[in-house]
Amino acid sequence: LSRVAQYHSGSMVNSGAKVPLGLKRKSLRVVVTGGAGFVGSHLVDRLMARGDSVIVVDNFFTGRKENVLHHFGNPRFELIRHDVVEPLLLEVDQIYHLACPASPVHYKHNPVKTIKTNVVGTLNMLGLAKRVGARFLLTSTSEVYGDPLEHPQTEAYWGNVNPIGVRSCYDEGKRTAETLTMDYHRGANVEVRIARIFNTYGPRMCLDDGRVVSNFVAQALRKEPLTVYGDGKQTRSFQYVSDLVEGLMRLMEGEHVGPFNLGNPGEFTMLELAQVVKETIDPNAKIEFRPNTEDDPHKRKPDITKAKDLLGWQPKVSLRKGLPLMVEDFRRRVFGDEKDGSI
Ligand code: NAD
Ligand code: UDP
Ligand code: UDP
Numbered sequence: 171l172s173r174v175a176q177y178h179s180g181s182m183v184n185s186g187a188k189v190p191l192g193l194k195r196k197s198l199r200v201v202v203t204g205g206a207g208f209v210g211s212h213l214v215d216r217l218m219a220r221g222d223s224v225i226v227v228d229n230f231f232t233g234r235k236e237n238v239l240h241h242f243g244n245p246r247f248e249l250i251r252h253d254v255v256e257p258l259l260l261e262v263d264q265i266y267h268l269a270c271p272a273s274p275v276h277y278k279h280n281p282v283k284t285i286k287t288n289v290v291g292t293l294n295m296l297g298l299a300k301r302v303g304a305r306f307l308l309t310s311t312s313e314v315y316g317d318p319l320e321h322p323q324t325e326a327y328w329g330n331v332n333p334i335g336v337r338s339c340y341d342e343g344k345r346t347a348e349t350l351t352m353d354y355h356r357g358a359n360v361e362v363r364i365a366r367i368f369n370t371y372g373p374r375m376c377l378d379d380g381r382v383v384s385n386f387v388a389q390a391l392r393k394e395p396l397t398v399y400g401d402g403k404q405t406r407s408f409q410y411v412s413d414l415v416e417g418l419m420r421l422m423e424g425e426h427v428g429p430f431n432l433g434n435p436g437e438f439t440m441l442e443l444a445q446v447v448k449e450t451i452d453p454n455a456k457i458e459f460r461p462n463t464e465d466d467p468h469k470r471k472p473d474i475t476k477a478k479d480l481l482g483w484q485p486k487v488s489l490r491k492g493l494p495l496m497v498e499d500f501r502r503r504v505f506g507d508e509k510d511g512s513i
Contacts, residue, residue: 197221197222197223197246198222198223198263198264199222199223199225199261199262199263199264200217200222200223200224200225200262200263200264200265200266201224201225201226201227201260201262201264201265201266201298201304202214202217202224202226202227202266202268203227203228203254203266203267203268203269203291203295204227204228204233204267204268204269204270204309205224205226205227205228205233205238205249205266205268206226206228206230206233206234206235206237206238206249207228207232207233207237207268207272208237208272208370208372208374208375208376208411209268209272209309209367209370209411209414209415210226210228210233210237210266210268211233211237211238211374212372212374212411212412212414212415213266213268213415213418213419214226214238214241214247216415216419217419218241218244218246218247221246222246223246223247223248224241224246224247224248225248225249225260225262226238226247226248226249226250227250227252227254227258227269228249228250228251228269229251229252229253229254229269230251231271231276232271232272232273232276232376232379235249237374253291254267254269254287254290254291254292254294254295255283255286255287255291255294256294257294257297258294258295259298260298260302261302262298262302262304263304263305264304264305264306264307264422265295265298265299265304265305265307266309266418266422267291267295267306267307267308267309268309269287269291270284270287270288270291270309270340270343270344271284271287271340272311272379273376273379273380273381274337274380274381274463275378275379275380276376276379276380277337277339277340278336278337278339278340281338281339282339284339284340284343285339285342285343285346287343288339288340288343288344288346288347289343289346289347289350292308292346292347292350292351293350296350296351296360296362299354299360299361299362300354300358300360305361305362305363305422306351306354306360306361306362306363307362307363307364307365307418307421307422308347308348308351308362308363308364308365309365309367309418310344310347310348310364310365310366310367310429311340311341311344311366311367311368312366312367312368312369312433312470312472313331313337313340313341313344313467314329314331314341314344314345314348314366315327315329315330315331315366315467315470316329316331316332316341316467317330317331317332317465317467317468318330318467318469318470321469321471322435322437322471322472322473323431323470323471323472323473324431324473324475324476325366325429325430325431325473325476329345331345332465335464335465336464336465337464337465348364348429351364352364355427362427363421363422363424363427363428364427364428364429364430365418365421365428365429365430365432366428366429366430366431366432366433366472367409367414367432367433368406368407368409368431368432368433368470368471368472369381369382369383369406369407369408369409369433369470370408370409370410370414370433371383371384371409371410371411371492371493372410372411372412372492372496373411373495373496373498373499373500374499375496377500377503377504382440382443383408383443383447383493383496384500385397386443386444386447387447387451387493387496387497387500388500388504389455390451390452390455391451391452391497391500391501391504391505392504393452393455395455395456395457395458396444396447396448396455396456396457396458397458397459398440398441398444398457398458398459398460399440399459399460399461399462399466400440400459400461400462400466402440402441402444402457402459403439403440403441404439404440404462404466404467404468404469405437405438405439405440405468405469405470405471406437406438406440406443406469406470407433407434407435407436407438407470407472408434408436408438408443408489408492409432409433409434409485410434410485410489410491410492412487413432413434413485413486413487414432416483417430417432417477417481417483417485418432420481420482420483421477421481421483424480424481426480426481430476430477430480430481431472431473431474431476431477432472432474432477432483433471433472433474433485434472434487434489435471435472435473435474435485436488436489437469437470437471438489441457443489444457446489446490446493447493449490450490450493450494450497451497
């Protein structure tokens with residue numbers, strides 16, 4: 171059997187969920203698209219630490235070389251500047267497909283490019299998975315639930331999404347990416363996994379990405395007012411990045427296709443979040459109200475029962491524990507003495 175075939179037939183020690191993460195296993199060749207970005211670079215750190223060979227494919231739209239600089243020179247690490255909208259030939263065992271701008275500011279910047287990345291980019295990576303028999307994991311999003319009419323959201327909920335709005339390039343793009351993933355699974359027997367990721371924060375988030383956690387943390391450090399959009403009563407659930415990476419790896423190694431919600435069920439209003447940021451960084455920080463953006467979902471909170479039951483996963487890091495873990499990285503970058511991303 172080829173290495174790939176052995177892997178998928180379950181005869182290798184690392185197949186399925188039988189070997190707990192962290193135990194000795196045969197090294198795999200893994201592609202991480204979007205691996206120079208925020209989530210991707212933390213995932214790459216874990217894959218490198220467990221001994222895999224990692225190929226990062228990234229066009230550096232929102233990703234940065236600094237995020238993976240500490241792996242340069244390691245023979246198990248490769249970085250390819252490539253846009254997933256173009257076809258790509260590689261020989262690999264697993265594909266973590268993350269390439270896609272994630273923050274509203276970035277994905278609205280060029281909406282047509284965003285939807286091409288989600289549709290054509292995902293199609294290409296599924297074509298690659300089919301050709302080489304690799305296992306494929308899609309990082310979808312809680313945005314597939316749109317402005318949800320069910321609360322909290324389970325994976326069985328089909329969503330309430332505006333197909334023609336300013337966020338549609340992202341949320342409809344991800345919905346199509348999920349459809350493609352399931353069609354390659356059913357039609358071409360590609361082994362697939364789907365994660366629906368809820369708001370995630372941590373070191374290496376883009377400083378200028380407009381997301382609420384990065385905005386508030388950077389504002390508090392700069393002694394600027396925290397900008398709360400709308401009345402600040404809308405809610406989100408914030409997950410620390412190490413919890414997400416653990417969930418993604420368990421999903422990839424496990425036996426279940428998904429989709430799985432990966433998020434922290436702790437739900438906060440934006441005013442509560444502002445309060446936690448104040449307590450963490452600057453108790454004297456002021457709050458400034460701004461008009462909210464169009465189509466902003468009112469509330470969002472994952473039901474993670476399925477991931478708990480089938481992946482044995484749940485988040486460990488609360489917002490109050492996680493926020494301080496990103497402050498040092500942000501301080502270094504806000505005040506401009508960053509050297510690399512080795513956190
Ligand atoms: P990010 O913007 O930091 O990372 C995305 C990476 O993809 C960047 O390195 C970027 O340069 C790269 N990229 C974008 N378009 C590309 C293209 N056409 N070809 C090659 N590379 C491309 O965002 P992130 O927060 O790390 O998100 C990673 C994934 O997780 C995304 O798919 C996103 O939709 C999903 N997700 C993230 C969150 C979150 O809260 N961070 C929530 C839900 C889903
Ligand atoms: N593809 C790719 N790398 C590969 C195999 C396929 O980028 O190793 C791309 C290919 O160019 C195509 C897409 O993936 O645009 C879908 O491939 P598939 O073989 O499923 O479809 P087809 O080429 O038959 O349309
Ligand atoms: N938000 C805010 N102040 C900011 C940035 C965002 O109050 O400086 C709000 C935004 O209106 C939304 C929530 O925070 O209700 C989360 O926004 P984000 O862009 O972080 O994520 P998403 O909308 O994709 O969940």
